[in-house]
Amino acid sequence: MSFVSYAMILAGGLGSRLCILSEKRAKPAVPFGGKYRIIDFTLSNCVNSGIFDVGILTQYRPLSLRDHIGIGRPWDLDRKRGGVELLQPFQGWAETDWYRGTADAIHQNWTRVEEREAEHILVLSGDHVYRMDYRPMIEAHLARGADATVAVTEVPREEARGFGIVDLDGESVVRGFLEKPASPPSGTISMGVYVFRTSALHAVLREDSERDTAHDFGRNILPEMVRGGRVLGYRHEGYWQDIGTLDSYYRANLDLLKPHPPFPLEDPRWPVFTPSTEFPPARIGARAEVRSSIVTHGSIVNGRVERSVLFPGAVVEEGATVRDSILMGETWVGPQAVLDRVILDKRVHIGPRARVGFGDDRTPNRSCPEHLSSGITIVGKETRIPEGTTIGRNCRVSANLIEEDFRDDTIPSGGVMERELNVAH
Amino acid sequence: MTAIPPVLTLVLAGGRSDALHALGRIRTASALPYGGKYRVIDFTLSNCVHSGLNRIGILTQYAPLSLHGHIGIGRAWDLDRRDGGIRLLQPYVRQRETNWYRGTADALLQNRNVIEDAQARHILVLSGDLVYKMDYAELIRFHEERDAALTVATVEAPSEEPDRYGFVRADRSGRVTALEEKPERAYGRVVSAAIYVFRARDLMHRLRRPEGGPDLVRDVVLPMIAEGAPVFAYPHRGYWRDIGTVESYYESNMDLVRPVPPLNLYDPDWLIYTPSEDRSPAVVGAEASVSQSLISHGSRVEGEVRRSVLFPGVHIGPGAVVEDSIVMHDARIAPGARLRRAIVDKRVAIGRGAVLGEAGPGGEGLCVVGKGSMIPAGATIGPRTLIEIGVSERDYPGRDIAAGSVIRPR
Numbered sequence: 001m002s003f004v005s006y007a008m009i010l011a012g013g014l015g016s017r018l019c020i021l022s023e024k025r026a027k028p029a030v031p032f033g034g035k036y037r038i039i040d041f042t043l044s045n046c047v048n049s050g051i052f053d054v055g056i057l058t059q060y061r062p063l064s065l066r067d068h069i070g071i072g073r074p075w076d077l078d079r080k081r082g083g084v085e086l087l088q089p090f091q092g093w094a095e096t097d098w099y100r101g102t103a104d105a106i107h108q109n110w111t112r113v114e115e116r117e118a119e120h121i122l123v124l125s126g127d128h129v130y131r132m133d134y135r136p137m138i139e140a141h142l143a144r145g146a147d148a149t150v151a152v153t154e155v156p157r158e159e160a161r162g163f164g165i166v167d168l169d170g171e172s173v174v175r176g177f178l179e180k181p182a183s184p185p186s187g188t189i190s191m192g193v194y195v196f197r198t199s200a201l202h203a204v205l206r207e208d209s210e211r212d213t214a215h216d217f218g219r220n221i222l223p224e225m226v227r228g229g230r231v232l233g234y235r236h237e238g239y240w241q242d243i244g245t246l247d248s249y250y251r252a253n254l255d256l257l258k259p260h261p262p263f264p265l266e267d268p269r270w271p272v273f274t275p276s277t278e279f280p281p282a283r284i285g286a287r288a289e290v291r292s293s294i295v296t297h298g299s300i301v302n303g304r305v306e307r308s309v310l311f312p313g314a315v316v317e318e319g320a321t322v323r324d325s326i327l328m329g330e331t332w333v334g335p336q337a338v339l340d341r342v343i344l345d346k347r348v349h350i351g352p353r354a355r356v357g358f359g360d361d362r363t364p365n366r367s368c369p370e371h372l373s374s375g376i377t378i379v380g381k382e383t384r385i386p387e388g389t390t391i392g393r394n395c396r397v398s399a400n401l402i403e404e405d406f407r408d409d410t411i412p413s414g415g416v417m418e419r420e421l422n423v424a425h
Numbered sequence: 426m427t428a429i430p431p432v433l434t435l436v437l438a439g440g441r442s443d444a445l446h447a448l449g450r451i452r453t454a455s456a457l458p459y460g461g462k463y464r465v466i467d468f469t470l471s472n473c474v475h476s477g478l479n480r481i482g483i484l485t486q487y488a489p490l491s492l493h494g495h496i497g498i499g500r501a502w503d504l505d506r507r508d509g510g511i512r513l514l515q516p517y518v519r520q521r522e523t524n525w526y527r528g529t530a531d532a533l534l535q536n537r538n539v540i541e542d543a544q545a546r547h548i549l550v551l552s553g554d555l556v557y558k559m560d561y562a563e564l565i566r567f568h569e570e571r572d573a574a575l576t577v578a579t580v581e582a583p584s585e586e587p588d589r590y591g592f593v594r595a596d597r598s599g600r601v602t603a604l605e606e607k608p609e610r611a612y613g614r615v616v617s618a619a620i621y622v623f624r625a626r627d628l629m630h631r632l633r634r635p636e637g638g639p640d641l642v643r644d645v646v647l648p649m650i651a652e653g654a655p656v657f658a659y660p661h662r663g664y665w666r667d668i669g670t671v672e673s674y675y676e677s678n679m680d681l682v683r684p685v686p687p688l689n690l691y692d693p694d695w696l697i698y699t700p701s702e703d704r705s706p707a708v709v710g711a712e713a714s715v716s717q718s719l720i721s722h723g724s725r726v727e728g729e730v731r732r733s734v735l736f737p738g739v740h741i742g743p744g745a746v747v748e749d750s751i752v753m754h755d756a757r758i759a760p761g762a763r764l765r766r767a768i769v770d771k772r773v774a775i776g777r778g779a780v781l782g783e784a785g786p787g788g789e790g791l792c793v794v795g796k797g798s799m800i801p802a803g804a805t806i807g808p809r810t811l812i813e814i815g816v817s818e819r820d821y822p823g824r825d826i827a828a829g830s831v832i833r834p835r
Contacts, residue, residue, distance in 0.1 A: 033705075034705075034706030256708075265706070266704070266708075271703045271704075272705065276702075276703075278698055279691070280460065280461065280462065280690035281462050281719040281720055282707055282721070283718075283719055284716060284719075284720060284730075285684075285716065285717065286684055286716050286717045288715065288716055289714070290715050291709060291713060292710065293708075294708055295706065296706040297462065300691075
C-alpha cells in the first residue's frame with residue numbers, strides 16, 4: 001500500500017490548438033471515443049489505482065467540466081472522506097488572482113495539500129488519453145527516495161517538439177529537462193504525470209511564485225527540481241496520447257476503430273468511468289450499413305457509416321453517407337448528405353443532400369493553417385448547415401450558425417465560416 | 426405533471442413464472458433483461474417517477490437477488506430520497522403468523538403496517554412484469570374524479586390467448602360490471618392491465634376481512650365488483666405487454682426492432698431509466714453487417730446481425746450469423762456460428778460453427794439457452810430446443826440435437 005492518496009489534476013488549459021472544439025469548453029471536457037470526455041481517462045486511472053481523493057484545477061471555461069464531474073458519482077468519488085473537488089480561482093484576503101500558470105494553480109491551492117499532511121502527492125494532466133496504474137510508479141518513487149518522479153514515454157523524435165524532453169541516465173535519474181525544444185535531442189518525453197515529495201515541491205513553488213516566470217510545471221518547476229534535487233524517470237509502457245492538436249484528437253479517436261486497437265476501451269479490470277446517458281441502445285435500421293465504427297446508446301443509423309465514431313444520440317438518416325468522421329452527441333445528418341473526414345461538435349444539424357469534406361482540394365485553412373491542413377473539416381456546436389450546401393476540406397465552420405447565416409451554397413477548401421463575416425476566401 | 430394526492434405505490438415483483446422456463450428460474454419476471462439494456466421493471470419504475478410518484482414499495486419473494494441488485498437504493502430512478510423513495514419488501518419472520526406471501530393480497534396484507542404508516546389516500550398496485558408507458562397521474566385523477574373505491578386500468582388484449590387475461594366489462598359510465606379471470610373464451614377485447622388504484626381505506630377494509638383469501642383479483646377485486654362498490658375501468662391506449670411467457674417476451678423484444686416500433690424508447694420526455702453499466706461503446710467491425718437491430722455498449726460485432734436485440738458485452742465473431750434473436754449480456758457467439766429465433770441468456774458461449782434453431786423437418790420455433798450454458802462447436806440444434814441453465818459440453822448426448830429437445834446438466 002502506497003502512502004500517496006491525493007492527486008491534483010491540471011485541467012485549466014485553453015487548448016487553442018483544438019480549434020473550435022475547445023472554444024466553449026476546457027480541453028479535458030472535450031468529448032472523446034463515443035461516450036467519454038478526455039478527463040475520464042485520468043479520473044478513472046485514479047480510482048482504478050485506489051486514489052479516491054482528487055482536486056481538479058480549473059480556470060478556462062470550467063462549466064462543461066463542472067457539469068460533467070458533478071459530485072463525482074460515476075467514479076465513486078462522491079465520498080465523505082476525500083472525493084473530488086473542483087478548484088477554481090477565487091478572491092480571498094491575501095493576494096489571490098487568476099492562476100498564472102499550472103505551477104501557480106497548485107501553489108494557490110497549497111492549503112489543500114497541507115490539510116492532508118501528505119508527504120507525497122500526485123500531479124496529473126487532464127488532457128491525455130492513456131491507461132496507467134499509478135501504484136508501481138509511486139512505489140518506485142518511494143523506494144528510491146526521490147523528490148520527484150516523472151512518468152516518461154517514447155514518441156518519434158520528430159513529434160517530440162511539443163513536449164518536455166527528459167534526459168535519463170542509466171539509473172533512471174533525470175539529468176536534464178527541456179520543455180518544447182525546437183530540435184529535440186530524443187523522443188523520451190514527459191507524460192505530465194508526476195509524483196512529488198510535498199516538501200521539495202513546496203520549496204520550489206514558493207520560490208517560483210516570487211519570480212517572473214511562466215509558472216509552468218514543464219518550463220520552470222521540473223528544470224528547477226532537476227537542478228536542485230533528485231528527480232527520477234519512470235517508464236510507462238503502453239498507449240499514451242496527448243490530445244493537444246486537432247490531428248492528434250482525430251487520430252486518437254480513429255485509433256479505437258482498428259481491428260486490434262492500441263488502446264482497448266473494453267477491459268473489465270480497468271473500466272473507464274463516465275456519467276451515463278439515459279438513451280436506449282443504438283438502433284441500426286433495415287437499410288443501414290455500418291462498418292469499422294463505434295456506435296453508442298441513442299445513436300440511430302439508417303444510412304451508411306464507415307470508420308466513424310458516433311456519440312450518443314447521433315442520427316444518420318437514410319441515404320446519408322458518413323466516412324472517417326466523428327459525430328458528437330445529438331448530431332443529425334440528413335438524408336443523402338455526405339460527410340468525409342469531418343468532426344461535428346454536439347447538436348450540429350446537417351441538412352439533406354449537404355456535402356461536408358468534399359473534393360480533392362487540400363488547401364490548408366486560411367485562418368489557422370498550422371492546425372487545419374490534414375483534410376479535416378470541423379463544424380462547431382449547434383450549427384445548422386442548410387440543405388444542399390457543399391463544404392470543402394480543411395474548413396472551419398463556427399458554432400451556433402443558423403441556415404440564414406450561409407449566404408453561399410459552397411465553402412471551398414480552407415474556408416472559414418463565421419457569423420456576419422460570411423465566407424472568406 | 427399535475428399535483429396528485431398522497432399515493433403509495435406498491436409493485437408486485439415476487440412472482441414465479443414457469444412459462445419463462447430457464448429464463449425465469451433464476452430471476453423473477455420483473456428482473457428479466459429487456460430491450461438491450463433494461464430490466465422489465467424499469468418501465469414501471471420510470472412510469473412512476475415520470476408521473477411524480479416517489480413513494481414506492483417493491484414486494485419481492487421469488488428469486489429476488491437479481492432484482493435487488495438491479496434496484497439497489499433506487500439511484501437510477503432518482504429514488505434514493507430522504508422522503509419516500511424505494512423500499513424492498515421481502516417476507517420476514519414475526520412473533521406470530523410467520524409465512525411466505527401466499528398470494529398477491531396476502532403480500533399486501535402482510536405489509537399492512539407499511540400501507541398504514543404511509544397515510545396515503547390511494548394505493549397504486551402495479552405489476553413489475555409489464556412493458557408499457559403510462560402516466561399514472563392521469564389514472565389517479567380519473568379515479569378521484571369518479572370517487573372510485575377501485576379503478577382498474579384496461580387495455581385491448583394484445584393476443585388471442587383468453588386464458589392469459591382478465592376480461593373487463595363496463596357500462597357506459599365506465600363502471601365495471603364484471604371481470605372474467607382467465608376464461609376459456611374471450612369476452613370482447615377489453616382486458617385488465619393489472620394496474621389498480623385503490624382508495625386506501627377500502628383496500629385495508631377488504632384485506633382485513635376474516636374470510637378474505639390470498640389473491641388480489643379473486644379475493645379483493647371480484648368481491649368489490651360483486652358487492653357493488655364503485656369500481657371503474659380506465660382505458661389505457663398505447664403499447665402494453667405482459668412478458669410472462671417465452672413467446673410473449675420474445676415478441677415484445679422483437680417489436681422494438683420493427684421498422685416503426687410500437688413502443689418508442691427514444692421519447693426524451695419519457696425516457697426509461699436503468700442503472701448504467703460502465704461499458705465501452707459498441708464496436709462494429711470491418712466485415713460486419715448489421716440491420717434492424719439494437720446494439721448495446723460493450724458489444725463487438727464482427728459477423729452478421731439481423732432483426733435482433735444485443736445486450737451489453739455481446740461478442741459476435743466473424744462469419745457468425747444472428748437472426749431474429751435476443752442475445753443477453755456477455756454472450757459469446759464464436760466465428761461461423763448461426764442462430765435463428767433464439768433467446769440466449771447471459772454469459773452463454775456458442776461454439777464455432779454451431780447452428781441453433783434453423784428450421785428443418787422439425788418445423789420452426791424458439792430456442793432458449795439458459796444462463797451460463799454452452800453449445801459445443803459444430804453442434805446442430807433444432808428449433809424449439811430448451812437448453813437449461815449451466816449446461817456444459819458433456820451434457821450433450823451428441824452433436825445433432827433434434828427439434829424440441831431439452832438438454833439439462835447431468
